[in-house]
Amino acid sequence: MDLFSPADAPAAVALRERSDIDNRYKWDLASIFPDWSAWEVAYAELDGRISEFARLQGTLSSGSDRLLAALELRDVIGQLSYKVWYFASLRYDEDQRDNDINAKRQQVQILFAKAAQASAWFDPELLAIPLATVQEWLDGSAKLATYRFAVEDLYRQQEHVLDDKGEHLLSLSSRFSSAPYDAYAALSTADLKSPTLTLPSGVSATLTYGQYRALLATNRSQADRAAAFTAFHETFEANTNTYAALYNAILQRDWFYAQARGYQTMLEAALHGNNIPTAVVDNLVAQTKAGAAPLQRYHRLRRRVLGLDTYHTYDSAIPLVEIDEKYPYDEVLDWLPRSVEPLGVEYQKQMREILAGRCVDVYENKGKRSGAYSAPVYGCPPFMLLNYNDTLDAVFTLAHEMGHSMHTVLAHAHQPFVYASYTIFVAEVPSTLSEALFLRFMLERTTDPRQRIVLLQHAIDGIVGTFYTQVMFADFELQAHRLVEEGKPITADVLGDIYFGLLKGYSGEAIDYDQQSRITWARIPHFYGTPYYVYQYATCYASSAEILKQILAAPESERPAAVQRYLSLLRAGGSDHPMTLLQRAGVDLGRPETVQAVVQQLDQLVTQLEDAIEKL
Ligand SMILES: [Zn+2]
Numbered sequence: 001m002d003l004f005s006p007a008d009a010p011a012a013v014a015l016r017e018r019s020d021i022d023n024r025y026k027w028d029l030a031s032i033f034p035d036w037s038a039w040e041v042a043y044a045e046l047d048g049r050i051s052e053f054a055r056l057q058g059t060l061s062s063g064s065d066r067l068l069a070a071l072e073l074r075d076v077i078g079q080l081s082y083k084v085w086y087f088a089s090l091r092y093d094e095d096q097r098d099n100d101i102n103a104k105r106q107q108v109q110i111l112f113a114k115a116a117q118a119s120a121w122f123d124p125e126l127l128a129i130p131l132a133t134v135q136e137w138l139d140g141s142a143k144l145a146t147y148r149f150a151v152e153d154l155y156r157q158q159e160h161v162l163d164d165k166g167e168h169l170l171s172l173s174s175r176f177s178s179a180p181y182d183a184y185a186a187l188s189t190a191d192l193k194s195p196t197l198t199l200p201s202g203v204s205a206t207l208t209y210g211q212y213r214a215l216l217a218t219n220r221s222q223a224d225r226a227a228a229f230t231a232f233h234e235t236f237e238a239n240t241n242t243y244a245a246l247y248n249a250i251l252q253r254d255w256f257y258a259q260a261r262g263y264q265t266m267l268e269a270a271l272h273g274n275n276i277p278t279a280v281v282d283n284l285v286a287q288t289k290a291g292a293a294p295l296q297r298y299h300r301l302r303r304r305v306l307g308l309d310t311y312h313t314y315d316s317a318i319p320l321v322e323i324d325e326k327y328p329y330d331e332v333l334d335w336l337p338r339s340v341e342p343l344g345v346e347y348q349k350q351m352r353e354i355l356a357g358r359c360v361d362v363y364e365n366k367g368k369r370s371g372a373y374s375a376p377v378y379g380c381p382p383f384m385l386l387n388y389n390d391t392l393d394a395v396f397t398l399a400h401e402m403g404h405s406m407h408t409v410l411a412h413a414h415q416p417f418v419y420a421s422y423t424i425f426v427a428e429v430p431s432t433l434s435e436a437l438f439l440r441f442m443l444e445r446t447t448d449p450r451q452r453i454v455l456l457q458h459a460i461d462g463i464v465g466t467f468y469t470q471v472m473f474a475d476f477e478l479q480a481h482r483l484v485e486e487g488k489p490i491t492a493d494v495l496g497d498i499y500f501g502l503l504k505g506y507s508g509e510a511i512d513y514d515q516q517s518r519i520t521w522a523r524i525p526h527f528y529g530t531p532y533y534v535y536q537y538a539t540c541y542a543s544s545a546e547i548l549k550q551i552l553a554a555p556e557s558e559r560p561a562a563v564q565r566y567l568s569l570l571r572a573g574g575s576d577h578p579m580t581l582l583q584r585a586g587v588d589l590g591r592p593e594t595v596q597a598v599v600q601q602l603d604q605l606v607t608q609l610e611d612a613i614e615k616l
Pocket residue numbers: 400404428431
């Protein structure tokens with residue numbers, strides 16, 4: 001076993017050329033454009049439409065038909081943009097060594113910059129018209145009424161926009177507002193000296209973050225893991241005061257903007273765009289903290305199964321058992337639609353169509369982009385890029401991306417272009433629900449206790465990583481932001497105390513703590529790059545757990561209605577604020593019960609894991 005390869009790395013096989021892969025496993029982009037010359041024609045049309053839009057400046061106040069004309073042209077530009085961008089971008093991802101295609105992709109980016117300039121007049125010109133006037137127009141035209149939510153939401157967002165002088169002043173600050181993040185990125189990556197050490201087992205290791213993670217997930221010697229943990233954290237401890245100063249700069253910057261725009265708190269400012277009440281985050285944090293018992297039970301179970309006298313944070317990634325099970329793509333193709341049987345025959349049929357329709361780019365080839373995604377192209381089926389390698393992780397990635405793709409299919413089929421895309425706040429609901437249904441399917445057909453343990457650990461680690469850890473991070477952000485709002489100092493000691501306190505609050509007595517965990521906050525890129533963002537992973541997870549509970553609920557008579565509510569959520573795309581859409585799907589993130597649905601899910605999974613281990 002190669003200790004330093006990622007935990008989910010495929011066996012080292014020589015990479016194939018794309019041309020050596022059967023067409024059946026490659027996407028067919030002809031539904032976007034048949035060839036590059038058709039793309040060129042569309043590119044030229046898009047360019048022309050962008051100029052046409054610029055010429056509409058100054059017309060909006062003339063009446064409702066002028067506003068409608070501008071909104072419709074904006075939709076035409078949007079739809080063309082999707083096709084022109086994705087054709088170049090998806091072709092590029094097939095083989096990123098191709099410079100000609102890369103040049104075409106960049107050509108689209110340049111055109112997009114032009115489009116942004118050519119349409120910059122639109123929002124201010126619309127907002128200069130009184131809302132009451134625009135609402136009269138919306139009432140008077142069925143075609144214009146389609147845009148009601150988009151238009152009214154623009155006015156709502158206007159609440160915290162300053163006058164011209166204020167906005168100009170704020171815009172001048174943009175040149176230096178990214179400085180603390182840039183400095184963090186340089187300190188934690190470009191300038192970071194990854195430690196090289198000889199582990200107690202005698203193996204030498206250089207610990208980049210990726211290699212450190214891989215070591216914790218594969219190295220069965222606790223002494224090795226402990227040594228790696230110490231060496232890795234020392235690199236951050238060496239600059240602890242610098243990290244604290246940079247994070248303080250991020251907090252002070254955001255407090256400056258929040259106050260300048262008239263928000264009470266930074267959380268309120270962060271949630272205003274999606275119209276989310278701040279109580280959602282408070283509820284999430286409070287209920288998760290109160291529901292830490294199954295997490296602690298899982299840690300204690302791991303300690304026992306792994307036969308460890310002491311159990312540390314660096315012991316939490318090692319698999320409980322190893323199996324060498326392969327999941328060939330052609331087999332999984334049948335399992336996936338069967339796994340979503342609770343969502344109905346029509347849903348299964350649509351999923352089969354995607355899987356059979358050459359929308360999936362399955363295998364890795366020379367030059368292909370890594371990772372996985374689902375690309376929504378309005379007017380075409382969703383295209384999925386995978387790097388499928390027959391592992392369990394690859395199957396769950398497919399199930400995850402399939403959830404995104406089905407969301408796209410249903411939203412596109414039921415929404416006009418303006419509402420066809422959805423926000424991150426709902427995006428991870430169908431992807432996580434799709435994974436949960438797949439897990440359920442696999443558990444039902446698996447009798448081998450070792451395989452059950454692997455499946456259950458996969459699911460539990462998913463909840464720990466995308467739910468508990470993210471809520472703990474959100475909790476950290478809340479506490480740090482509040483100190484700044486109260487005018488209190490932010491130092492390395494203060495941040496270390498918050499983080500260490502949270503770690504103990506969530507994991508209780510189940511972990512033997514190392515003083516070095518105090519510094520872990522310093523490494524988390526989201527804290528510096530996208531403050532108050534990670535909570536959305538957790539709210540999506542909670543929403544999906546609550547929906548799943550309703551769909552699989554007893555009594556059976558209530559299930560069809562729950563399925564319909566869920567499908568309505570997918571069909572709704574971005575036609576309303578995410579909280580409203582979720583409420584219609586039967587999910588209220590302001591209620592304790594919604595968050596408790598994840599706690600219950602984890603509790604059941606840990607019980608199932610205990611049973612499977614018992615049987616071994
Ligand atoms: Zn996703």
